[in-house]
Amino acid sequence: MTVVPIKLAGASARSIEQAARASRRVGTALVGPAVAVIVAVHIVPAFIGFYSSLRRIFFFADEGFVGLSNFSALFSDPITWQAIGRSLAFTFGALALAVPLALLAALAVRELGPRGRLLLTILLVPWAMSPIVVALLWKWILLPSPGGLFASILAVFGIPPVNLLSDPAWAMPTVIAVAVWRTFAFAAIILSAGLGQIPKDLYRAASVDGLSVVERFTKITLPLLAPSILIVLSMLTISYFNEVQVIIGLTSGGPIRSTTTLGYQLYITGFVELDQGRGNAIAVVMFLINLLLIVGYIQLLGGRKGGEA
């Protein structure tokens, strides 16, 4: 296209420079509002959080600088380490359940063709729901009463009603299952898109070479799907590590703290007990763990792409 050269044909070098500067001003002005919002709502609070974590703050009353004592109190409290352990159990338990399910769903969606799109739509319905509403719904389903849905399914097998949510051994697996019920299909979107990127010729060649279904899966599908799996792993790890709404709705961290993750501890310390200095110390720790996770996954993803290119 020759539009730009014609317009600029008679212009002197100086007016071109002026035009470039004007255009840069317009561009910066157009991006400005978005940047201002991001800085005001994401960057500034990050600094306030760090600043507040070094102060003693109760009920919004700032009692002054206390150095790192919020952190030392936090890390010398066994409850914190227990919460970190519960966070890891929740995050990796949910990943271990969600990723294989999402992979199976994505394979089924691809295999079913047009009906696969219908399946994906159905599986995604819980993802469109509010986590706290999902928690409310499952509380009713799991109600240990003869009229409860789960209890009556157990009754078919001759098992008496059990209260999964108030059993310290079962509460965490149950919360994980509900969180995964809501979210696994989102991962299936990405995995199914990744499967669509794998050239069909590879499978044809593989069946000519006499590879079995299992070999085709482990030798073609899995290696070529690895980038998508990494994306899914990174998105889900961060989202599960920060999950708190399903826990608030289902168990309130109980029974006997068995579902009190770091995120739930932050909710209680910062918003319920209003110990905002210590709450912000937990927030800083969570923020740093998030940052580490993100940087780690970027390294993994970037390293992969560089290696393949």
Add this chain to the structure above:
Amino acid sequence: MKVIARAALLVASSLAAIIVLGPLLWALSTSLKSDNHIFAVPPRWIPDEPTLVHFRRLLAEGVHWSFLNSTIYALGAVAAAVLVGAVAGYALVRYPVFGKRALLVLFMGVMAIPGYALLLPTQIAFVKLGLFDTRLALPILYAAHVMPFAVWMTRAHFAGVPRELEQAALVDGYSRLEAVWKVILPGARPALLSAAAFGFLYSWNDYITATTMLESPDLRTLPVALIFFQGFHGRDWGALMAGVVVATLPPVVLFLVFRRYLIGGFAEGSVKG
């Protein structure tokens, strides 16, 4: 062998669909049963004498005002996020911008870091600024949370609209604004719809931001109102499930209508990313 595999696939898929949709249908069924039928053994999926008494109960408790709040907050946030986000996305593609690379990293990084760890300092800031417990608190926060996504989505689509099309419109005597309106926006429609739909789902479904930024009963969103209702009437499962139905219908209908853009947006983002 092939037939068996195909049958197994269909059975497994149907089972997955039942596990996903069953709980929702159970909530709907419960919400339509009168109190003395809710705990019937064995459970019945089709209510004997369907009743709207639980929905009327929610109206009597004023839950429709929370529904209205949720709607207003979500729509306001979506409008602001998509407008400001799309303008920024457009500028990042078509204009030289000061510190463009750093800005792209900023938008991307902010999208990756979840807002939850920032909620406590945000609350402290909002109390200081006088925004805590006001009608503006949630639209501002939701818009800010959705905006990086809107920038990212629209930027990718604006980049896909050929610059020549826009220049041709300028040569034809359209102003820059007209060119954007007539040529660029229609081209970026999928991105705008996917950002808007995602923004609505995010805002409508939030509980944690709403419960930590608002106190007044008349500012409450629907999820917050339901949790309060549960606190007072924890055993009123009929009304609670009516609430679940009311809170679930708008996002699910929206998802079904815009599923193409939502699924497409995330699928594209992951393949390109």
